[in-house]
Amino acid sequence: MKLTVVGGGSTYTPELVDGFARLRDTLPVDELFLVDPAADRLEPVGGLARRMFARLGHDGRIVTTADLDAAVDGADAVLLQLRVGGQAAREQDETWPLECGCVGQETTGAGGLAKALRTVPVVLDIAERVRRTNPGAWIIDFTNPVGIVTRALLRAGHKAVGLCNVAIGLQRKFAALLGVEPAAVHLGHVGLNHLTWETSVRLGGPDGEEVLPKLLAEHGDAVAADLRLPRALLDRLGVVPSYYLRYYYAHDEVVRELRAGPSRAAEVAEMERELLRMYADPALDSKPELLARRGGAYYSEAAVDLAAALLGGTGSAYQVVNTYNRGTLPFLPDDAVIEVPAAVSPAAGPVPLPVPEVHPLYAGLMANVTAYEDLALEAALHGGRNRVFQALLAHPLVGQYDHADALTDRLIAHNREHLAWA
Helix, strand or coil, X not given: CEEEEECCCCCCHHHHHHHHHHCCCCCCCCEEEEECCCHHHHHHHHHHHHHHHHHCCCCCEXXXXXXHHHHHCCCCEEEECCCCCHHHHHHHHCCXXXXXXXXXXXXXXXXHHXXXXXXXXXXXXXXXXXXXXXXXXXXXXXXXXXXXXXXXXXXXXXXXXXXXXXXXHHHHHHHXXXXXXXXXXXXXXXXXXXXXXXXXXXXXXXXXXXXXXXHXXXXXXXXXXXXXXXXXXXXXXXXXXXXXXXXXXXXXXXXXXXXXXXXXXXXXXXXXXXHHHHHCCCCCCCCCCCHHHHCCCCHHHHHHHHHHHHHCCCCCCEXXXXXXXXXXXXXXXXXCEEEEEEEEECXXXXXXXXXXXXXXXXXXXXXXXXXXXXXXXXXXXXXXXXXXXXXXXXXXXXXXXXXXXXXXXXXXXXXXXXXXXX
């Protein structure tokens, strides 16, 4: 089995490699190609990856290259984890929206739109090259904003599925609080990427014992502290929102915090410099503890499980993924990309499981953000100042014409080198 990671020079990659090495019975990888144009990042990451495989007794071959076509040729699956513009672009995404009093964040709001505009054309070009070289390969997208990027891939007819680590992270946290194995916890996870709620927590499978009320009653303080939301809010909702909902439920508070700085991008950039220095050490043969602070916890386990299920390995039959709605949520278009549990198989790919009726409090916000994502994808595919303005005006974290107008100018000014139409 051959797997290819586009963006293989990412500091995330050792997390992924650790999963491939530990879980080789679930996903037997013979060749792992790490492709990245940045040799200064790729070589230390690749060196550490080889040492990790060796330490854990994995005899798979790891190849580092800048040649995308060679890397995807014959691949069974291609994982996308790229960042167009690097951390410098992320720093801008988190900064200039604050000038208008709006949240500055790399995956939602104005910053998230900027990232989508930079990313979608690049990802579609990569996917076309995969299709020319190897049309049977699955594309697994971990590149943010996952919902918009996955929708672009699916609309273009690619065999694609989106992946996020929010659900698996909550599953692991809930399992620890409840004193059970993670595999026993089944989440009623519903929403869009980075806009999700856990509406149920069941033990033993989709039809198992409902324990969400018990979880909130006995561990609500711990859950609320982790989300940085009031315990009283969780009690009133009776569900567990993802931590990204804090940008909506506590917008002004978050803006004040972000203005006080430093930015998350600055913190991550410093971490990345230290991680790359550590990766270059020939004595290091395991992922360092610092990587856990970088983000992406449990990404490797989610990726291994999903790839194994798609490719006929022994991965879990049920995964939380980003895929077409196809009537699962009747208040959204069939071609909206939603994030829900799905049955995953090599023959059918991801097929969403039935979802109970969604409360209007969540359905309304999902419909609003879906409309924004429609407009964002149009702007990413076709460009134009007015398309950018419309997407920003539609986003619930912007929503005022003067903010949308000013943010449009800032977005274009900060991203001109990445926008072919600007």
